[in-house]
Amino acid sequence: xxxxxxxxxxxxxxxxxxxxxxxxxxxxxxxxxxxxxxxxxxxxxxxxxxxxxxxxxxxxxxxxxxxxxxxxxxxxxxxxxxxxxxxxxxxxxxxxxxxxxxxxxxxxxxxxxxxxxxxxxxxxxxxxxxxxxxxxxxxxxxxxxxxxxxxxxxxxxxxxxxxxxxxxxxxxxxxxxxxxxxxxxxxxxxxxx
Numbered sequence: 083x084x085x086x087x088x089x090x091x092x093x094x095x096x097x098x099x100x101x102x103x104x105x106x107x108x109x110x111x112x113x114x115x116x117x118x119x120x121x122x123x124x125x126x127x128x129x130x131x132x133x134x135x136x137x138x139x140x141x142x143x144x145x146x147x148x149x150x151x152x153x154x155x156x157x158x159x160x161x162x163x164x165x166x167x168x169x170x171x172x173x174x175x176x177x178x179x180x181x182x183x184x185x186x187x188x189x190x191x192x193x194x195x196x197x198x199x200x201x202x203x204x205x206x207x208x209x210x211x212x213x214x215x216x217x218x219x220x221x222x223x224x225x226x227x228x229x230x231x232x233x234x235x236x237x238x239x240x241x242x243x244x245x246x247x248x249x250x251x252x253x254x255x256x257x258x259x260x261x262x263x264x265x266x267x268x269x270x271x272x273x274x275x
Contacts, residue, residue: 083257083260085139085140086256088113089156089171090108090143091173091198092106092149100234103175103231104175105173106172106197110143110173112246116249117250126158129143130143136257140257141159141165143156149196150200153200154200154204156172156201157205160205168188168209168211170210171213172197172211173215174198176215178193180275181217181275182244183216183270184269184274186256188209188210190212193214211261217230217242252268255268
């Protein structure tokens with residue numbers, strides 16, 4: 083693999099920093115620190131940094147457009163750095179997966195996630211990789227917005243932190259062994275709980 087764009091989804095601003103919806107930002111920030119990439123640089127719609135992981139050039143991207151407009155940042159990134167959608171991994175929260183479960187997949191629908199919906203609309207294709215991180219569901223279906231914009235409970239964050247700290251290993255597996263091997267290793271229910 084020559085290069086990989088890793089896009090973490092979230093909302094900019096201190097008030098959203100530790101919310102369930104920002105788990106994509108959390109993972110990308112951890113990758114930046116772990117791989118010792120330089121500080122992020124601001125483009126019109128993104129914060130971006132890049133470096134090498136083994137022999138692969140890796141870009142870390144945090145759209146600054148708020149979740150529901152994430153596609154604007156992704157479209158800008160693809161154009162500015164001449165990336166194809168299939169060279170991109172989008173990391174995001176997923177209500178349909180239990181906390182501690184992740185899923186790596188290629189293409190598909192948006193699954194009700196507004197950030198993914200925006201990306202598909204803006205780049206006009208669902209053909210990109212996703213790393214879906216389970217955040218569970220609220221008991222009351224009418225509380226979804228409050229739930230995703232709420233902070234993790236302590237026991238949830240302990241599990242989510244295991245996923246965050248495992249993210250460099252997941253990225254290295256994708257780079258060194260390929261997508262299918264990574265899917266077979268990590269696409270298991272509650273692997274991290």
